[in-house]
Each structure stands twice: as C-alpha cells, then as structure tokens.
Amino acid sequence: MNLTNYLVLASLLFTIGALTVLVRRNAIIVFMGVELMLNAANLVFVTFARIHGDLTGQVVAFFVMVVAAAEVVVGLAIIVAIYRTRRSASVDDVNLLRS
Amino acid sequence: MNGILAAAGVLTDLAETGRTSTGEEVLFWFLAPVMVLAALGLVFARRAVYAAMSIAVVMVSLAVLYVAQEAPFLGIVQVIVYTGAVMMLFLFVLMLVGVDSADSFTDALAGQRWIAALLGIGLGAVLISVVLTARGMQPIGLAADNAEANPVGVARIIFGDYVFTLEVVGILLVTAAVGAIVLTHRQRLVRRVGQKERADARVAGGGSLTPLPAPGVYARSNAMDVAALGADGRPLEQSVSRVLRVRGQERSIAEVHAQIGDVPATTPAITGEEQVR
Numbered sequence: 254m255n256l257t258n259y260l261v262l263a264s265l266l267f268t269i270g271a272l273t274v275l276v277r278r279n280a281i282i283v284f285m286g287v288e289l290m291l292n293a294a295n296l297v298f299v300t301f302a303r304i305h306g307d308l309t310g311q312v313v314a315f316f317v318m319v320v321a322a323a324e325v326v327v328g329l330a331i332i333v334a335i336y337r338t339r340r341s342a343s344v345d346d347v348n349l350l351r352s
Numbered sequence: 353m354n355g356i357l358a359a360a361g362v363l364t365d366l367a368e369t370g371r372t373s374t375g376e377e378v379l380f381w382f383l384a385p386v387m388v389l390a391a392l393g394l395v396f397a398r399r400a401v402y403a404a405m406s407i408a409v410v411m412v413s414l415a416v417l418y419v420a421q422e423a424p425f426l427g428i429v430q431v432i433v434y435t436g437a438v439m440m441l442f443l444f445v446l447m448l449v450g451v452d453s454a455d456s457f458t459d460a461l462a463g464q465r466w467i468a469a470l471l472g473i474g475l476g477a478v479l480i481s482v483v484l485t486a487r488g489m490q491p492i493g494l495a496a497d498n499a500e501a502n503p504v505g506v507a508r509i510i511f512g513d514y515v516f517t518l519e520v521v522g523i524l525l526v527t528a529a530v531g532a533i534v535l536t537h538r539q540r541l542v543r544r545v546g547q548k549e550r551a552d553a554r555v556a557g558g559g560s561l562t563p564l565p566a567p568g569v570y571a572r573s574n575a576m577d578v579a580a581l582g583a584d585g586r587p588l589e590q591s592v593s594r595v596l597r598v599r600g601q602e603r604s605i606a607e608v609h610a611q612i613g614d615v616p617a618t619t620p621a622i623t624g625e626e627q628v629r
Contacts, residue, residue, distance in 0.1 A: 306492030
C-alpha cells in the first residue's frame with residue numbers, strides 16, 4: 254500500500270471539516286468541523302514524519318494538539334458567553350453588526 | 353502504561369520500517385471508510401449529540417492510525433487529549449447550551465448551502481489531485497528514530513530543539529485557561545439574596561412568620577381539600593393548598609358536614625359556625 258492513501262484520507266477529512274464549517278449553523282458543530290480539519294492536518298504531519306524518517310513531524314502534530322486544546326477551551330467559553338446573552342447557539346443569530 | 357505501550361508496539365510492528373505490511377493495509381482499508389462515514393455524519397446529523405459521537409469515532413480511529421504509523425505516543429495523546437478532554441468538553445457545552453435545539457436548516461443567504469457544497473467539493477478535488485501528484489514516494493520509516501522507543505525520540509526533539517516553543521505553548525495554555533474563566537465569569541449586578549435577607553424581608557413584609565396551617569384531618573373525607581378549623585371555629589382558607597384553591601378543587605366544611613350527617617345526634621356535627629370546645 255502506498256502511503257499516499259493516508260494523505261488522500263486526510264484530504265477527505267479536511268474537506269468534510271471545511272464543508273461542515275460552511276454548511277452547518279450550530280456554532281458547536283461548526284467548531285467540531287474545525288477540530289476535524291486540525292485532526293486531518295495532524296494525520297498529514299504524522300504520515301510525512303514517516304515518509305521522511307524524521308520525528309519532527311510528530312512533534313509538530315503534538316504542538317498542534319496542544320494549541321487545539323487551548324483553542325477549544327476559549328472557543329467553547331465564547332459560545333457559552335454568547336448563549337447566555339442571546340439564548341442561541343446558531344451562528345446566524347450573531348448579527349449585531351449588520352446594519 | 354507499559355501494557356498500552358506494549359500493545360502499541362504490536363501495532364507498530366505492522367509497519368516494518370516504512371514498508372506497509374498486509375496487516376496495516378487491512379487496518380487502513382477497514383478504518384478509512386468508517387472514518388469518512390463518521391465524518392460525513394458531522395455534516396448530515398440533525399442532532400448535535402450524534403455529530404459529537406461521530407467525530408469521537410473519527411478521533412479514536414485516527415489514534416489507531418497514528419499507532420500503526422509508528423507514532424504510539426501521539427496515538428495515546430490523541431485518545432487522552434481529544435476523546436478524553438476535548439470531546440468531553442464539547443459534550444458538556446452541548447448539554448449546557450440546549451441539546452434539544454435542532455439546527456436550523458434555513459439559509460440566511462439564498463443558495464448559500466449549494467455554493468458552500470460546491471466550494472467544499474472543489475477544495476477536496478484540488479487537495480486530492482495535489483496529493484496524488486506525489487505518487488511514488490519511497491518512505492524512509494522511523495525505525496532508526498524509534499530505536500529507543502517512540503516517546504523517548506519525541507521527547508528529545510521537544511525538549512531539545514523545540515524547548516522554547518514548549519514554553520510558549522505553556523504560556524498559551526495558562527492564558528487560555530484564564531481566558532475561559534474570564535469569558536464565562538458573570539459579574540453580580542445585585543446583592544446576593546441569602547437566608548438572612550429572605551428572613552428580614554419576611555419580617556418586614558408583615559404577614560405570618562410561621563408555616564401555614566395544615567388542612568383539616570377528618571375521618572370521613574380526604575382532608576387535603578378541606579380547610580382546617582381555626583381556634584374560633586372558622587375554616588382557615590390558607591390551610592388548603594394554593595394549587596387546589598386555584599383549580600377550584602377545595603371543598604367547604606358544609607360538604608363534609610353532609611357526608612357525616614348520619615352520625616348519632618348526640619355527636620355535634622361540624623358546621624364551621626359553632627364554637628370549638
């Protein structure tokens with residue numbers, strides 16, 4: 254099996270994540286789409302670490318995981334804060350700046 | 353921990369120095385469709401909890417793929433951080449923010465959904481075509497780097513070349529934790545109403561300080577709906593539950609009197625008007 258298969262799988266997952274961000278309206282599901290994209294990027298890092306025989310790819314994937322964890326904490330806190338004031342988790346309802 | 357690493361080692365043996373073995377091929381072709389289907393569940397699931405479950409499936413499968421790809425440390429970190437912490441956080445917030453609120457499927461902009469789907473498919477096509485141009489790569493494999501166990505090799509790089517990045521990431525984590533606390537913190541606008549404030553308000557408001565009288569207990573009737581008699585023999589209105597009074601289900605003393613009307617004449621009937629001895 255060619256290792257390109259992993260890269261194709263990662264591309265598919267990234268595409269589905271991006272599609273989720275574009276199509277879904279629930280802010281939490283949109284956020285899960287972002288997580289899926291980060292995971293797909295991690296799979297590419299791990300695969301290339303193996304292709305090039307260099308552990309640095311795995312280290313970068315590790316840092317991506319840490320930053321993603323921090324991002325989830327802040328993002329979900331923002332969603333909770335918005336939900337408290339607007340009583341909605343839909344991204345369409347956050348339109349205060351619309352003229 | 354040793355057991356996990358040993359199990360990881362078995363899976364890692366699937367990949368013998370960069371060449372994929374049959375075992376890994378079977379694993380990949382089993383997991384890849386599962387992952388893609390679960391990821392599609394994220395796009396199409398009506399309920400947010402189903403979406404969270406399907407993304408958890410993707411994350412666990414990714415952990416297995418990491419282990420098969422000679423990254424057992426990342427595989428375990430993936431399980432602990434993503435499925436253990438991140439997905440739990442997602443589920444907590446889902447439960448907090450209305451798990452029953454169905455996603456609206458009405459477009460804010462006309463046709464936005466179809467344009468988005470088209471762009472998404474285009475992005476996928478571009479990515480996959482770029483990846484496919486890289487066919488014929490000869491993987492080197494990580495056998496040399498993983499000679500001393502994978503976590504050791506990763507730790508050498510993290511605490512060697514990337515130690516400054518690690519410290520910056522530590523600051524980022526602390527900042528994120530403080531930021532989450534600040535964002536979800538609620539400033540109290542009015543003074544907290546505790547037990548003392550409630551008691552003071554009750555005394556200042558006048559009225560009865562004691563608990564309300566219990567409804568009357570009569571042998572021949574269900575006493576919950578009949579008022580008790582006060583010291584002066586009059587029925588006490590507030591002894592009957594407010595719910596029953598609002599529904600109009602309370603009964604007067606006179607009705608109870610009618611039911612116990614055939615008692616011996618020597619026994620004084622309760623009329624509500626007579627004096628209690």
